[in-house]
Structures are given as C-alpha cells and as structure tokens.
Amino acid sequence: xxxTRTTEPRPGTTTVETITVKVDGREIxxxxxxxxxxxxxxxxxMIQACKLAGVEVPHxxxxxxxxxxxxxxxxxxxxxxxxxxxxRKPILNPDGTPRIAKSPRPAxxxxxxxxxxxxxxxxxxxxxxxxxxxxxFLLINHPLDCPICDQxxxxxxxxxxxxxxxxxxxxxxPKVHKPKAVDLGPRIVLDAERxxxxxxxxxxxxxxxxxxxxxxxxxxxxxxxxxxxxxxFDNNYTLxxxxxxxxxxxxxxDFRFRMRVWFLKxxxxxxxxxxxxxxxxxxSRENRIYRFTPRDNDAVNGPWMCDFGRLNYKxxxxxxxLRHVLVRGQKSSWTVALxxxxxxxxxxxxxxxAIIASARQTNEELWLxxxxxxxxxxxxxxxxxIGEGDALLVSADQNPNTNGARLTGICxxxxxxHLPQIADGIARGQIxxxxxxxxxxxxxxxxxxxxxxxxxxxxxxVLPNATTQAAHYLLxxxxxxxxxxxxxxxxxxxxxxxxxxxxxxxxxPEWEFLHxxxxxxxxxxxxxxxxxxxxxxxKDVPAFAGLTWAxxxxxxxxVSI
Amino acid sequence: xxxxxxPLNFWERxxxxxxxxxxxxxxxHFFKKKVTMQYPEERWVVPEGYxxxxxxVRDQDGNTKCVSCQLCEFIxxxxxxxxxxxxxxxxxxxxxxxxKAPLEFEINMLRCIFCxxxxxxxxxxxxxxxKDYSLTGTTREEMIYNKEKLLAxxxxxxxxxxxxxxxxxxxxxxTFPVQT
Numbered sequence: 094x095x096x097t098r099t100t101e102p103r104p105g106t107t108t109v110e111t112i113t114v115k116v117d118g119r120e121i122x123x124x125x126x127x128x129x130x131x132x133x134x135x136x137x138x139m140i141q142a143c144k145l146a147g148v149e150v151p152h153x154x155x156x157x158x159x160x161x162x163x164x165x166x167x168x169x170x171x172x173x174x175x176x177x178x179x180x181r182k183p184i185l186n187p188d189g190t191p192r193i194a195k196s197p198r199p200a201x202x203x204x205x206x207x208x209x210x211x212x213x214x215x216x217x218x219x220x221x222x223x224x225x226x227x228x229x230f231l232l233i234n235h236p237l238d239c240p241i242c243d244q245x246x247x248x249x250x251x252x253x254x255x256x257x258x259x260x261x262x263x264x265x266x267p268k269v270h271k272p273k274a275v276d277l278g279p280r281i282v283l284d285a286e287r288x289x290x291x292x293x294x295x296x297x298x299x300x301x302x303x304x305x306x307x308x309x310x311x312x313x314x315x316x317x318x319x320x321x322x323x324x325x326f327d328n329n330y331t332l333x334x335x336x337x338x339x340x341x342x343x344x345x346x347d348f349r350f351r352m353r354v355w356f357l358k359x360x361x362x363x364x365x366x367x368x369x370x371x372x373x374x375x376x377s378r379e380n381r382i383y384r385f386t387p388r389d390n391d392a393v394n395g396p397w398m399c400d401f402g403r404l405n406y407k408x409x410x411x412x413x414x415l416r417h418v419l420v421r422g423q424k425s426s427w428t429v430a431l432x433x434x435x436x437x438x439x440x441x442x443x444x445x446x447a448i449i450a451s452a453r454q455t456n457e458e459l460w461l462x463x464x465x466x467x468x469x470x471x472x473x474x475x476x477x478x479i480g481e482g483d484a485l486l487v488s489a490d491q492n493p494n495t496n497g498a499r500l501t502g503i504c505x506x507x508x509x510x511h512l513p514q515i516a517d518g519i520a521r522g523q524i525x526x527x528x529x530x531x532x533x534x535x536x537x538x539x540x541x542x543x544x545x546x547x548x549x550x551x552x553x554x555v556l557p558n559a560t561t562q563a564a565h566y567l568l569x570x571x572x573x574x575x576x577x578x579x580x581x582x583x584x585x586x587x588x589x590x591x592x593x594x595x596x597x598x599x600x601x602p603e604w605e606f607l608h609x610x611x612x613x614x615x616x617x618x619x620x621x622x623x624x625x626x627x628x629x630x631x632k633d634v635p636a637f638a639g640l641t642w643a644x645x646x647x648x649x650x651x652v653s654i
Numbered sequence: 655x656x657x658x659x660x661p662l663n664f665w666e667r668x669x670x671x672x673x674x675x676x677x678x679x680x681x682x683h684f685f686k687k688k689v690t691m692q693y694p695e696e697r698w699v700v701p702e703g704y705x706x707x708x709x710x711v712r713d714q715d716g717n718t719k720c721v722s723c724q725l726c727e728f729i730x731x732x733x734x735x736x737x738x739x740x741x742x743x744x745x746x747x748x749x750x751x752x753x754k755a756p757l758e759f760e761i762n763m764l765r766c767i768f769c770x771x772x773x774x775x776x777x778x779x780x781x782x783x784x785k786d787y788s789l790t791g792t793t794r795e796e797m798i799y800n801k802e803k804l805l806a807x808x809x810x811x812x813x814x815x816x817x818x819x820x821x822x823x824x825x826x827x828x829t830f831p832v833q834t
Contacts, residue, residue, distance in 0.1 A: 095771045236820065240723035241754040270824035274753065349742040350754050353724045 099382060110138075110596035115212040116146035120610060121629055123207060130158050130300075131390075136206035139213050140168055141229070143202060148215050151224060151253045153231075155203035158396055160300055165231075165291050166318055167253065168202040169223045171195065175210040183210075195565030199223060221257070228258040234244045234269045234314055235340075236286040244341030246354040250289065257534035269314045276328035277307075280346050280400055281334065285317045288342035294318070294334035301397070302485065304328040318342065330485065332400045337638035345384070347404055352376075352383045354463040360593035361647055365453060365573045366402035367480070368490035372648065373398060375406075375574055375593040382574060382594060387480065390648045393586060399486050406574070409594075413557055413571035413591050416598025427599070430566050431606060435613030437526065437549050443470035447515045447524045449539075450475050450503045451531030452492030454603060455578025455624065456587065459494070459501040460630040461607040468615055469526075472518065475504045476532050488583050493573075496581040496654050500636040519543045527551070530603065531570065553603060576602035577623045579645065581652070587640060588649030589627075606651070700785040705768045708761060709808030711779075713815055715796040717749040718805065719780035722756035726772035726781055734765035735772060751821040759801040761787045771817065778812045 110125040123142045126134035127292075138161075143150045155167035176184040176194035184192045193212050193286035199219070207213075214220065231250065239245040269283035290309060299305045306326045309316050320326045335345045357376035364371040364385065376384045385397035387408055388535070392431035418430045438446065446469040450462045465471045475498045482489035498504050516539045525548040527539075535541055535558075544550055544563040552564035561567055575596040579589045596602070604626060612618050620626050624642040631637040636652050644650065660743050665671065673749070691698060700706065708820035727735045747755035770783045791797045799807075 205665060238820075240721045240725075241752060245723070267823050267826070268826050273661075346742050350722070350739050351741045352739060353728070355728060356724070 104406060112207065112209045114142050114149050114210070116143050116174040117213070117215055119146060121146045121215045125624060130156075130160050136423055139170060139172065139200070139202035139205050139207055140210075142207045143170075143213060143215060150215055151249075151257060151513045152203055153162075153289060156293055156296075158301070158338055159293060159296045159337070161204045162292050163201050163204040164298060165289065166201060166227050167224065168198045169220065169227070170202045171199050171214040171217050172205075173212045173214075173353040174208055176374055191227055224253075225259055226256040228254055229263070231289050232258070232262065233264050234271075234286070234466075235289070236268065236270075236284075238287070239400045241350075242341035243344045243349060243354075244277075244287075244289065244338070249339035249343060269608055271315075271317050275319075277281060277320050277343070278331055280404075281326055281331050282344050282346055282349060283318060283320075284342050284344070285319075287340050289340055290318070291339060293337045293339070294514055297334055297337055298326070298328065298330070301333075302328050302330045304330075307334075318469065327484070329399045329401060329487065330397060332403050333387070333397045336396070348384050352378060357383055358593070359386075360574075360591050362593060363493070363588055364398060364402040364405075364578070365493040365510075366399075366405045366491070366502070367482075368488040368492060368495055368528045368583035369394065369486050370493060370580050370586065370649075371398040371402060371486060372588065373402075377574075377593045380594045382409055388647075390588075392648060392651070393584075393588070394486055395584065397486060401487070408556065409572045409574055411556060414597050414600070415554060415557060415561065415567065416600060417567075417569065418599055419564070419567040421565055427568075427601065427606060427609075430568065431610050431613055434549075434566055435610055438610075438614050439548075441469060441526050444472075445524055446471035446528070446653055447518060448473040448503070448528045449512075449515065449530070449532055450498060451536055452478070452495045452498040452504075452508065453477070453531050453573075454494060454497075455573075455576075456494065456497040456501060456581055456605045457578050457626045457630055458607055458635060459497050459503050460528070460576055461604060461611055462528075463502045464611055465528070465607070465614065468611075471528075472511055472515055473503050474515065475508050476512070476534075476537050477508040493582070495580075495582065496585055500581060500634055500652075500654065501630075509537075515539065516543060519546055522546065525549065529553070529564075531555065533560045535559040535563075541620055553606075555600075568603075568606060569598065571596045571600055571602045575600070576604070578602075578604060579627060579642075581654070584651065585636075585645075585654035586651045587645060589642065589645045617645045660733045663814055677740045694788075700787070704785055704787075705770045705783045707768065707789055707807075708766065708770075708772050708777060708781050708783050708804075709786075709799075710804040711761060711808040711811035712805060713728045713749070714810060714812045715749075715815070716810070717748070717820075718755050718801075719749075719778050719779070719811065719813075720749065720756050720759060721752050721754045721778055722759075723754075723777060725777065729771045730773065730774045731769060732765045732767050734767075736760045736762075749817055750815040751824075759804060760798050761804060762798045763791075764794060774818060778816070779811060782808065782811065784808065 112125050113122050123137050123145050127137040127631045129135035136570050140150050150168045152168040154162045173193035173195035175191040178184045186192050191210055273284050275283040277283045295307045298307055306321050309318050310319050332345055334343045335610055354376045359374040359376055362373050363376045364373045372388040372390040373385045374388045385403045387396055389396050411552045418425050418427055420430050448462055448466050448471050451461055452475045478491040479489055479492045527547050528551045541563055550564050551566045552561050553568040553570045553571055554561050555570050574593045577592050579587050581587050620629055627642040631640040710720055722739045724737050724738055727737050737756050740757045743756050747753055772781050773783050
C-alpha cells in the first residue's frame with residue numbers, strides 16, 4: 094500500500110549517511126540507505142548505486158517498486174572489496190591506495206548491498222559472458238514469435254538480446270511448448286511460452302494489490318505461470334502486470350493485436366477517472382487513442398494505475414460525440430453563438446444567472462467560469478461524484494478536479510449544496526439564464542420542465558444527454574486528451590496535462606472559447622495561451638500563488654488545500 | 655577571344671558528300687537487327703532480382719503468410735503501406751497457430767517507390783517484389799491495392815512453414831509424460 098503512497102521527502106531531514114563506492118572505476122558517493130520497494134530505508138544495493146552512477150545494469154526480475162526476488166540472474170556483476178589483513182587493517186598497495194580483493198564469484202546487483210570502498214565492475218569480459226549465457230538460457234524455450242507478440246518493440250528480452258546477447262542460437266533441440274493465449278482473467282491473456290519466470294506479476298499482485306492470484310507450477314523447463322485454480326485474475330490492477338512483464342507473456346486483451354507499440358505517440362497526460370490524478374501516457378496514432386499507460390510519479394501513483402481508469406478512454410471516440418455548435422437546434426458557428434451568448438449575459442440583470450460547472454473541467458476553465466460568475470453576479474455550483482475508493486489508488490471522489498472547483502470559487506467545500514437553490518430559483522422565475530458545463534443537470538434535480546422555463550440555457554458538453562437536448566446554445570467541448578490544462582487532485586497536487594489528439598468537428602477546448610466569451614462580456618482581454626492563462630490564474634487564486642505553468646513540470650506541485 | 659570561322663572549301667560547299675554520308679549511316683541501321691521493342695504487344699523479359707510491384711503471397715497450404723506485424727508499414731520510406739491489425743475481436747488467422755493476420759492490407763502503388771525494404775524486413779516471407787512494372791489505373795483509388803488483390807497477384811511462395819512446424823512440435827509434446 095505504502096509503495097504508491099510515498100510523498101516527497103520532508104524538508105529538514107537529517108543529513109544522509111553516505112558511503113563511497115567505485116562503479117567501473119569511477120568513484121561515486123551513495124547514501125548508505127536507499128528506499129526499498131515500500132519506500133522504507135534499506136541498505137543501498139549495487140543496482141541502485143549503479144543507477145546513481147549512470148551505469149545501466151540489465152535486469153528482468155528486479156523492479157524498484159517490488160520486493161527483490163533475484164531469480165533472473167541478468168544483473169550479475171563482478172565486484173571487489175578492500176582487502177583486510179590479519180590485523181583487521183586494510184592492506185594498501187605500494188602507492189597507498191587500498192588493495193581491492195576481487196570477489197571470486199559474481200553477485201546479483203539487485204540484492205547485494207554495497208559496502209564502503211567496494212568496487213563494482215559491470216563491463217568486464219566475465220560480466221559480458223555471464224549476460225550472454227543468461228540470455229542464451231532464457232531464449233532456449235522462448236518461442237521467438239515477435240511478429241505476433243504485442244510486447245515487441247518494448248520487450249526487454251528483445252532489447253537485451255540485441256545489446257548483450259549472442260547473434261545466433263546454438264540450440265537445435267525441440268523447444269518446450271506451453272499453453273498459448275490462456276485466458277487468465279477478464280483483461281489479461283497469458284502466453285506461457287514467452288514467460289521468463291521473473292515473478293514480477295506474482296509479486297505485484299501479492300504484495301502491492303494483496304490479491305495472491307498468480308503462481309508458478311511444475312518444475313524446471315516445464316515451470317508455468319498460472320492463475321489460482323478456479324478463479325479469475327480480475328482485481329482492479331491486473332493490467333499493471335502487463336506493464337511490468339518484461340516480455341510478452343502477459344498482454345492486455347483490450348490492446349491485443351490493435352497496434353504495434355512503435356507507432357504510438359506518447360503524450361504526458363493525467364487520468365481523469367477519479368480524484369487521484371494518476372500520471373499517464375496516452376498512446377495515440379493518427380488522431381486515435383490506443384491505450385493509457387501509467388507514468389512514474391512517486392508523489393501520486395508510483396508506476397501503477399487502476400484498470401478502470403486505464404480502459405476509460407473509449408468514450409472519446411464515440412460516434413455520437415458533439416461536433417457542431419448549435420443555436421436553438423440549428424447548426425451555427427462559434428462567432429455567432431459566442432456573440433449572442435455574450436449579448437444575453439451583458440443584458441441579464443444581476444442575480445438572474447446561474448452556472449453549473451463540472452469538477453471534470455480544468456483549473457483554468459473553472460477559473461474563467463468563476464470570473465464570468467463574478468461579472469454576472471451569478472450563483473454557481475458543481476456536482477459531486479462519490480463512488481467507492483480503495484486503499485491503493487482509486488479515490489472515492491470520482492471527479493478529477495474537485496479541489497480545483499473549490500479553490501477557484503465555483504463551489505463551497507461541500508459541493509452541490511447550491512443545487513436546490515438554483516432549482517428553486519429557476520422554478521420561481523428568478524434565475525432566467527443557466528450555464529451548464531459538462532454535466533447532465535436533469536439527473537441532479539433540475540429536470541427538463543425546469544430547463545424549459547429558462548430564457549437562456551447555455552450548455553457545453555462532450556457527449557449528448559438530456560441537458561444538451563434542451564440547450565439553446567450548445568457548445569461542443571473536448572475530452573482531457575484533446576486539450577491542455579491542469580487538475581488539482583484530492584491531495585492538492587496541481588498537475589498539468591498535454592494534448593494527445595485533435596478534437597472532432599467544430600469542438601474546441603473549453604478554455605479557449607470561455608476566454609473568448611469572457612472577453613466579449615467584460616471587454617477585458619487576457620492571455621490566449623494556456624501557459625499565460627495558468628500564470629494569470631495563479632496570480633489571482635490565493636491557493637495557486639507562486640505557481641507557473643513551466644514550474645509545474647511533468648509531475649506537478651502540491652498546494653495546501 | 656574571337657575564333658575565326660574557317661572558310662569552307664569547294665568540296666565542303668557542295669554539301670552532297672555530307673548528305674550521302676548521312677544516308678549511309680541510316681541505311682546501315684536499316685539492315686541491322688532491330689532494337690526497338692513493339693511495346694505493349696511485345697514484352698520485355700524481366701531479369702531475376704528485378705524490383706517490381708510488392709505483392710502478398712500465400713504458403714503452400716493456401717494460407718495468408720502475413721501476420722500483420724506492421725514492420726513493412728514502419729520501414730516503408732514513402733508510407734505506401736497501410737495495415738489494419740485484427741484487434742482483439744478480429745477474425746482468427748487462417749493458418750493454425752499464427753494467431754494473427756491482417757484485417758486489411760493496403761499498398762498505394764502510386765506512392766510505392768519499389769525499394770524492396772518491405773521484402774527485406776518481412777520476418778514471415780510474406781511480401782515480395784514481383785516482376786510487375788506496368789501498373790495502371792484510371793483513378794487514384796484504383797491504385798490502392800487491397801489485401802485480396804495483393805494476395806491474388808502474389809500467388810504462392812513455398813517457403814519454410816514456421817508456424818506449422820511449431821504446431822507440430824507442440825503437438826508431439828502433448829504425449830510427453832509431463833502434464834502442464
């Protein structure tokens with residue numbers, strides 16, 4: 094659990110105890126203790142020291158966020174320690190340097206702690222031969238069906254075979270064949286032949302998720318990964334095993350045979366499915382999204398994400414996406430619609446306007462709406478979405494930007510308490526204009542009969558619903574993957590996301606047309622780039638004080654909420 | 655610098671010897687073996703190794719060899735190849751054991767530069783540059799060859815049946831004492 098809940102190091106921690114080691118002849122100072130898979134301090138291992146030295150040690154079973162198993166033997170390195178005489182004093186070379194007693198046996202870098210003065214050798218002929226032999230053993234029963242394997246292109250076996258392996262196989266005997274295309278669970282396919290038995294998936298599901306569903310049966314060459322008999326591997330985190338599987342043994346059913354990975358353009362983004370705000374990479378090609386994969390961020394999600402969020406992208410390509418600007422049901426243009434809306438808003442008396450924003454919108458959009466609210470003296474609120482959270486990643490708050498809505502002043506701490514007031518205002522005829530963004534208000538107490546009483550109903554959404562049906566002005570918006578912006582997650586981390594694909598039809602990012610609308614209403618111009626907009630918002634919203642778009646970086650900044 | 659033209663002498667001023675000389679050359683070629691080919695009635699013998707249009711081939715059992723690995727699409731310099739992979743719900747491959755076959759395979763012959771990289775990169779020996787060099791069509795759409803057309807034009811290539819061999823090897827092991 095705590096593996097993914099690690100936060101930034103607290104400021105003012107005591108000085109770190111360090112030791113000096115040599116990696117490939119280069120001296121490097123490493124901390125004596127480094128975080129282990131749970132983030133707890135443990136003696137620094139050779140693989141961690143090599144990483145700090147910038148030397149890559151190939152590995153399969155080792156994963157920084159999983160307990161060490163040490164079974165793949167790929168990270169074998171040679172090392173030496175300062176020699177000690179019978180008097181327990183270091184033996185020195187004639188030139189005064191400590192004499193290094195080279196270990197007669199190699200060691201696995203993932204499980205061997207470093208000691209002061211240790212020398213690690215990662216590119217000696219011995220190490221090269223060992224890597225070559227380990228790869229030869231791994232490839233003995235590997236089917237080499239890369240042309241039909243979804244992992245090809247991001248396969249560690251391919252990469253290391255190219256970097257460290259032999260050029261040709263010496264194996265002439267028939268290979269051991271194991272079950273192919275095994276249905277492990279609703280989202281996972283297993284190809285037992287491709288498995289190199291690193292047990293990463295077993296450790297992940299046992300130690301991170303707490304669902305001990307996988308194991309290895311049989312012996313020797315016949316060892317096979319399998320699910321627990323009689324039950325499916327179906328927890329909400331199964332697809333992470335596809336990411337950590339170094340080969341193509343575990344593949345995603347959803348992504349199976351859909352696209353080769355080398356075609357995918359990877360865009361840094363955020364998962365919009367709940368308040369956790371997992372960092373993701375969107376894999377897209379030719380304006381089509383093929384998959385979401387988690388992106389490392391130790392302050393939020395570590396290297397994991399849940400299956401629900403990962404597969405929640407298909408609505409973006411739905412056929413019934415809103416594509417056209419509609420004015421009273423007729424196709425129109427942005428220029429006409431925004432001008433008419435602005436005219437109506439300027440004429441509307443104070444107190445006759447209400448805004449229902451969505452906590453699925455970005456901070457910038459919510460801030461622009463709050464500016465519009467201030468201009469019109471409007472009442473505003475948003476709609477809470479509370480589901481079931483879990484102890485690992487899924488947050489009970491299913492809106493990705495609840496805190497953004499609070500901090501920008503769209504709603505109070507308790508979201509949704511103004512909704513009855515707005516419904517009542519419409520019923521009494523006091524509220525004549527309603528602006529709805531990304532929510533179906535008919536399901537939240539403002540039914541079609543109330544919407545029918547309005548003078549002006551401005552709706553922006555991505556997919557059609559009962560509210561968009563009733564809209565006088567319908568403005569097609571964008572999915573998060575189609576625009577740029579920032580979300581503030583449940584813990585107050587402000588993170589930005591980039592645009593992966595183009596929106597369909599006339600749809601435009603909400604912040605773009607909201608900015609234009611605000612300009613039409615107030616006559617005050619502002620920034621036209623998302624960077625400028627964010628920076629202006631940061632100056633205006635106290636909670637975001639001091640933030641800049643560039644300063645957010647790829648992993649975000651935590652603000653106090 | 656000025657180069658003065660040399661004045662022609664009497665013999666040269668007659669012009670007739672030069673005209674006759676010209677006729678002599680013409681006549682000599684008139685009786686020589688003809689080198690012009692009467693295209694399209696007469697066709698050229700295409701040499702081995704010629705790089706003509708790329709087509710898909712079937713194996714000796716009549717199955718599609720292509721497994722939709724998309725390496726040719728990746729390597730293709732003019733981006734002439736477009737493959738639609740089957741996806742998780744697509745039809746199974748017609749070859750047993752191969753699991754995957756392209757749903758659609760298109761080569762835009764107007765874009766193709768006949769470089770042969772697709773043939774070189776193919777791990778399945780499924781695409782070959784054949785001897786066709788004269789590809790015509792009346793529309794651009796007609797010049798985009800689909801899977802059906804490519805397979806029909808490609809014919810059969812009797813190579814190593816890798817997947818069949820694997821399947822036979824796996825079947826032989828089913829009788830092995832160890833049960834998985």
